Amino acid sequence: MKRKGWLVTITVLLFMGVMAGNAAALEEIRIGTIGPITGWATIFGQGVLNGVKLALDEYNNEFNGVPIKVFSEDTKADVEVMRTKLDSLKNRDKVHLIIGPSLGHEGMAAVDWGARNPEVPILIGYSAPEDITMRKATESVIRPGWTGAQVIFNFGQYCAKELGYKKIIMVGQDYSYPWDQAAGFIRGFLENGGEKVERIWHPVEAVDFSSIMAKLMGMSKEYDAVLNNSGGAQVVAFFKQWKQFGLDKVYPQILGQANVPIVSMLSELGDSALGVYSSLHYYDGNPSEANQKFRESFNKKYGHYPDVIAVQGYDAVHVAFKAMKAIDGQVDDPKKFIAALRQVKMSADESPRGPFYFDKYANPVQNIYIKKVVKEDGRLMNIAVKTYENVSQFGPYADMADKYMAAPATTRDYPPGDKEAYFKEIEKYFGKDYVEKLNKNNGWVD
Template sequence: MIKVFKSIALLSMSAFVVTIGVACADETDEAANDNEQSQAADEGDITIGVVGPMTGGFADYGEKAEKGVQLALDEIDHTLDGQEINVVIEDSQADAEQLITRLDNLRQRDDVDVVIGPSTGDEGMAAASWAQDNEDILIMPGYSAPEDMTMREASPNLIRAGWTGSQTIFHFGEYVVNELGYERIAMVGQDYDYPWDQAAGFKRGFFENGGEEVHTIWHPTDTFDFNSIMNELQSISDDYDAVLLNSGGADAIAFFESWEQFGMDEYYPQILGGTNVADIPILEEVSDSFEGVYSSMHYSESLDHEENVQFRENYADMHGEEADGIALQGYDTMRVILHAFEETSDDTSDVDELREIILDMEVEDSPRGSFTFDEHGQAVQDIYIKRVELVDGQLQNEVIETEEDVSQFGPYEDYEEEYMAQPGNDRDFPADSAAEYFEDLAEYFGQDYIDQLEENDGWE
């Protein structure tokens, strides 16, 4: 395996050009932006396209990934073996149709070598479809996490140095049963692909280790009035042990504001969070009563190894804000690409060669910890179960348990074919009750698998 060390930071120095393309209603302004970006891209030797939401309610997901990319390039003074690196940024507005247009712009107008993005779940499957239609260009998602991007809809030119919605939460479902002792959960989640994956991963770990029911309440994105949902949660509180919020962004902040207004701590002893619920931008907006929230992720700001400490210091110096998992993703993705470029035979757009190099990497100096890639192009990495603590007057995530080298298949590494033979995750699959869940599981995994779970009292 190729091992990635800190030598990238010692590469030669030169100037860096970043140009930003933001979709405008005014066609004249947009055309001017297009011409400006094309000219900037032509001036460089290597051109990286970055696409994601740079405006609107999901702007954090695109902007922070792009800031992570900038930091990785700043560490090498924006040059590679004497070649200047240009970055062209496109605003997808978290819209799948806009994403396709922006990807086409990057490919046809800017002739980029590689695309980084998108960064939201809603855009993920659109990006996977685009990759299948454009197999001669490498695309590496920024923060987008639908599992089928690197599973049922995988294509050779899409490689993800990030995570999948299920990968980060399989073992959290197990933890909630075995360590917290909860058997019945009420889950509130945004109604689209990424939260469906989160729900599916949680249910698998939860049911296969003794959980009984996950009652799901779906709501549209950009929901800021949770009164009716709070009323429903109050009405069913006698039947459920805890609430899991499967959300993110402004919706999650609004949920917790409503939670406090309704005095929900009197009804439920515990809040559990999906992967994005305890992210730093949310911790900065909620009250100290958020302390005690459990969640799981492939990164934690509290990791105390040298690479993370340095990453956080450098990011704060460059951008004037705290780094989080989104920024980490842009940073790591750009560094993987840079190392692949170093190893190529002069052609930075040769997808087959880039894929071969990346899949053979062992990244040992990431702020999140070491990671590798599976044969489908998805990162294999440690997953951290975390609890929000109040430290020196600030909320932060403390790691309480680590699951090492978790693949996108989680505990199903020996059952990849059976896992992918199941329907893709959606709002109604897997089922909400253990009884229905195991009926479906028997159809795809067989009774022997279920017998083994019973014999071992869950996962080994």
């Protein structure tokens, strides 16, 4: 009996020692955030950070009694600055998790950094180039967001089939994220009855669109509508000059890429945004309880309503907490933490956007909403006019993801915007049967 008692005592002491060791190792959980907090892209970095802080408030800034400390870094929208800040978060601050970055070129650089530093899990903030979770996918980089093409495949389809457009001009900022938006739209548009998408690129920070407006005026008899493929201050400048040059009189519709009619833009655009169609994995007018709670809590904390950018920071924290719960808070075991992050599933009750889960490349499969800007009770907002459920980052190509990734990566000029050239191109990668099926069905079969 004495021997048995000693064994029990030793076992208890060993267990207490292990627990004490874990507690000592986790005096705090350190989370790094990274994105543009100053400069032209402030809206995208600060928005994610605001969402992160709101979600942490809901957990009282702790996990199972362990305080959470946040280290925030400003990239200034500069990739070289971002790389230095990522190194600092890892080596100086010894963070257990990084949330961010926000911009397309930042995300592409971050996934390269992640491949070299696989012991630091990254939850991508708002950055949307598809190759972050496709051709360059790496185990430690998880994106609880979206790809530029994913959220706009079906918008191209909608514009061709529902709005009846045949030829569209797309005017956008010349960098990786708008390229992806253009590519996704072109695929959906041309494969569903559209004939041509003409791309006009401009420098990222351009605000003088007079030469482009003159060009659009000259093209108005050949094209049905114009899609603005920009974000931030460039959207405001484009819409203002659109009206100044009288283009609202010659084109029946101005369409928007994902970032054009987000909440933070609507207050700047005013009634000029009314009727604008776009698409995204979130819409501010969603009546769900989760979204209404999120919106009211955000407004109470910050004095204004949130948009999809804040959703990304907010959801990233909730994904992290679900993963931490699954592994009893063992964030100091990066392999275990990363595996848990990739297995998270969010229900419609848990996310303002609706339900989502991660595919094998760690990008969400989620609902995509075709949105329209309306005014309700004196406030501009987006409503959903159509919902496409469970859309993967491969969109209609989910069953042939390998073929999709075997095709060239998106560039400013790829894929082709002319239907004939485009169909010749997709036949190389998707096969003649796929093209014949498109022709037979007059596009995708929902």
